[in-house]
Amino acid sequence: MRARILGARSILRSHRTRIVLIVGLLLAIVVVANAPTTTSVFVDYRPEPVTQPLYAKVISFFHRDIQMRQLADRIAGDARGPREKAERLLRWTNANVRRTPAGMPVVDDHPYHIVVRGYGEPDQAADVFANLAAYAGIDGGLVRSVAENGSILYAFAVLEIDGAQRLFDVREGHAFRDRNGALASVDELRRDLTLVDGLRPPSEARGVPYAALISRLEAGPHRRPSDQMPLSRLLNELGRILSRR
Numbered sequence: 001m002r003a004r005i006l007g008a009r010s011i012l013r014s015h016r017t018r019i020v021l022i023v024g025l026l027l028a029i030v031v032v033a034n035a036p037t038t039t040s041v042f043v044d045y046r047p048e049p050v051t052q053p054l055y056a057k058v059i060s061f062f063h064r065d066i067q068m069r070q071l072a073d074r075i076a077g078d079a080r081g082p083r084e085k086a087e088r089l090l091r092w093t094n095a096n097v098r099r100t101p102a103g104m105p106v107v108d109d110h111p112y113h114i115v116v117r118g119y120g121e122p123d124q125a126a127d128v129f130a131n132l133a134a135y136a137g138i139d140g141g142l143v144r145s146v147a148e149n150g151s152i153l154y155a156f157a158v159l160e161i162d163g164a165q166r167l168f169d170v171r172e173g174h175a176f177r178d179r180n181g182a183l184a185s186v187d188e189l190r191r192d193l194t195l196v197d198g199l200r201p202p203s204e205a206r207g208v209p210y211a212a213l214i215s216r217l218e219a220g221p222h223r224r225p226s227d228q229m230p231l232s233r234l235l236n237e238l239g240r241i242l243s244r245r
Contacts, residue, residue: 042108064112071115072135082138082161083183086168087175089136093129094173099204122171122204123155129170130157140165143186143220145205145213154205154213158186167214172202189214 033055040047052060075092079085098119100106106121107113111131114120120128123142130140140159144152158165164185167176178184178195189195196210205213 043105045106045108064110068112068115068131069135072132075132076136082136082159085136086133086138086159086161086166086183089129089132090168090170090173090175093125093132093170097125097128097170099171121155122202123152125170126155126157126168129168130159133157133159141220143167144218145208145216146218147216153208153216154202156213156217167217169202169210171204174199186214186217190217 034053036051037054037057038049038051039057041050042048072089075088076085077088079088096118097114100119100121104119107117108124111124111128114124114128123144126142130142133140138159138161140157143156143158145154145156147153157168157170159168160166161183164187166183167186167189168174169176176184176189176196178188184195193211193214196214199210201207201209202213
């Protein structure tokens with residue numbers, strides 16, 4: 001009888017220990033999930049801090065990822081190959097990310113929010129296009145034309161198609177072409193600036209012609225869309241942590 005009582009007490013202690021551990025773990029998860037996080041959103045080029053609990057930030061991150069992936073799939077549809085996908089995405093972005101209306105603030109945040117607002121600056125339109133292309137399986141990014149004094153003249157998008165970086169002016173809806181009508185690479189355009197002679201300067205480039213803008217392109221993409229994807233973001237963060245050691 002005594003042995004049974006001792007055995008029962010031992011089982012109760014074991015269950016109590018497990019319950020305490022489970023409750024402690026749940027409380028720890030709640031505390032961590034509600035930890036405040038701060039993100040800067042730029043409004044009219046001035047940073048404004050946005051504070052939210054960690055769980056809300058994580059949920060928003062995955063929500064944006066799902067929405068952008070579904071949107072890219074819907075636009076690309078049954079397109080055959082990266083060239084056709086890129087041109088469909090270009091037409092959609094040019095039509096749906098319009099110029100910033102007079103009196104409206106310039107808000108620099110996630111590309112999905114730019115899609116929802118329906119307007120943005122040339123660099124934001126290029127960023128949306130490059131992000132949609134990434135979700136459609138085409139690598140690329142945002143590339144800027146930089147003046148001698150370091151100021152930004154204009155922004156384009158580049159996509160890696162058939163082993164070369166192809167240049168797009170998303171704001172004006174241009175997919176730059178070579179003399180055969182195929183998508184021109186950045187290198188081809190730099191070697192032969194007469195390929196853009198017949199195009200009017202972008203309306204938001206302060207009158208600077210395409211030839212000058214292309215000749216002053218920075219070396220590579222300024223921003224890569226993969227940073228907005230959960231798995232890529234996680235791998236990048238792990239890489240940064242490991243590189244500090």
